[in-house]
Amino acid sequence: MxxxxxxxxxxxxxxxxxxxxxxxxxxxxxxxxxxxxxxxxxxxxxxxxxxxxxxxxxxxxxxxxxxxxxxxxxxxxxxxxxxxxxxxxxxxxxxxxxxxENELPEMFELTKEIIDRCKGWTIPTGIDQQGDIHFHDFDRIMHMIVAGTTQYGKTVFLKMLITVLAANHPEHVRFTLIDLKGGLAFQRFANLQQVVSVASDAQEALMALKHIKTDIEKRLKDFKAAGFENIRDSKIKERHFIVVDEAAELSPAGYKGQDKALRQECENIMSYIARVAGGVGYRLIYATQYPTSDVLPRQIKQNCDSKVCFRLQTAKASEVVLNEKGAEKLPFIKGRCIYLTDKPVILQAPYISNEFIDDILKPYKMEKRVSAIEHHSNEPPAPNGYTIEFK
Ligand SMILES: Nc1ncnc2c1ncn2[C@@H]1O[C@H](COP(=O)(O)OP(=O)(O)OP(=O)(O)O)[C@@H](O)[C@H]1O
Ligand SMILES: [Mg+2]
Missing domain, CATH: 3.30.980 (Threonyl-tRNA Synthetase; Chain A, domain 2)
Known part of the structure; x- marks a missing residue:
């Protein structure tokens, strides 16, 4: 006393x-x-x-x-x-x-001011120990892996990414959302103008991915004909983000027969996107809870040069994602992550609530729900209300 x-x-x-x-x-x-x-x-x-x-x-x-x-x-x-x-x-x-030294905050909430500070195709990745906000530029490093054990912030991070990009590029961003936990996490985006399709199981994922592959092949051909080497050479302002939450569900490992073949095809297309589609405006965001070499195919890992890694259970899992130990030593704090591009930095990722998402995206909501199946039966795959055209 x-x-x-x-x-x-x-x-x-x-x-x-x-x-x-x-x-x-x-x-x-x-x-x-x-x-x-x-x-x-x-x-x-x-x-x-x-x-x-x-x-x-x-x-x-x-x-x-x-x-x-x-x-x-x-x-x-x-x-x-x-x-x-x-x-x-x-x-x-x-x-x-x-x-x-002063520690990272345990909560860093996304605000409208931070969304306004995102220039070009950037999103905030978190705040560091000095209080500086880090941004990721998807025109510099095109694809991203998001990893972390359950309940540490993967889905919140993906929802933040979608919200920031939709708010800052309502005319030019398109999303294909693959949510293999039954479509629950991304349901609030389903009616968004910018969302081409939401797939909630492996079958729907394959349908959506096949569409994207067709689009990419066409665009590669058009680029070749026009003499463009890269989307920045063209006048195309659109970027198409393929966001996959719980990608382990699309891994063929552990499946047999038709289920295996279906997932193998999904994996092949995702690898194809990571390998060849960045230059023509497609971005793969690949989130997984179980980073083993089975679930994180080599080609996807090699072509995703940015990683946001929340706490992982083992040093081995950390090595699979980051090529080094460390994510297993992150504190038990939700949203605490290692953001890796050229070098790793520990950040507190931005938190976004569902209310804030709904508030920001209100102007872009439509009446009709979009699904992969619906989209598939309505050729050509025009995003709701607009099409991408070569100028
Ligand atoms: N950046 C953050 N800052 C603070 N809290 C967060 C942050 N991200 C997530 N959380 C909290 O952690 C909870 C779980 O987050 P989230 O659903 O994103 O985890 P997850 O990694 O997707 O888990 P799972 O693998 O089970 O799907 C959220 O409901 C929220 O309360
Ligand atoms: Mg999740």
Missing amino acids: IESFLIPVIAGAVLAVAKGKKMDDRKKIEKVFEKCLQKDDQEPVEFIRQRKYETYTEFVYRLPFYLSFSQIEQKQEHFENALNKRIEFSFDGMLRVKVF
Whole structure:
């Protein structure tokens, strides 16, 4: 009781000293030693060195004989209050004090202002430790893998991506949404003008993917005839995003006969999109909960140069997605992810609520529900209300 009452007093004393002159972390640590642990007539702790790491600074001290490590651990709260930072202690003959820099927030909500800051074909991927927002440009790196164990934020991330792109490019974005958890997660997008089709099982997925393949083949031919090398050479403003949630359901591994053949065909078309369709305006977003080499085909992985990886269960799964360990060590925080393009960075991904999605996308809702089957029977596959034309 007395202990907890004293904490603010001591922290206050340290802050009061700090007021006149800016006190650095080392001085604050030593002040807490002086006020809480050392005896006036005995030798103080001896500072050995300090070293800065990416997310924390480590201070090393030699303890005087009368101070035990457990006495110091008991004062952790005093140190943390004085520095206003998270601190970890360890002892290996020397006392090591790790002072963590300001941590990532556990919630980073998407706002209209952030959507407005997305230029071109970019989406926000999250906020970093310094408070900087990172953006992903789908015209620079065209395809993306989203991975993570269940309930860490894959579907929320996909819904955020769809919402931002639809809001910023209502005239030019098209979506094929493949939601293999029964179509529930993407149902609120089904009536969107920009959505070409929503597939909710492997059969519908194959139908939608076959359509896309036909479109791509035609576009490749048109590009060749026009002498374009890339969509940026053409006047085409449209981009078509194929968003697959729970892609493991489309993996042929573990299936037999017709079910296997159907999924094999889906996988072949997705690999084809990742391999050849980026240059003509198609983008594959491939999300999976089970990143094994079966579920994440080599060609898809090799051609998806951006990854958003939430917490994974094993280092092996992390290696499959990121080519290195690390995702298994992410904290148990929803939305915490590693965003990898040229180098990995730990971010808190933007959170988006269903209410916010509905609010942003209200202007683009239509009456009629679109499904892969409906779309399939209505040749040619014109997106609702507009067609892509070569100018
Ligand atoms: N960026 C985020 N920030 C904070 N909370 C989040 C974030 N993303 C998701 N969550 C929370 O986590 C829950 C699960 O998220 P989500 O449905 O996206 O997980 P998932 O990875 O798709 O899981 P599953 O594999 O079971 O489909 C959400 O309902 C939400 O409460
Ligand atoms: Mg999900």
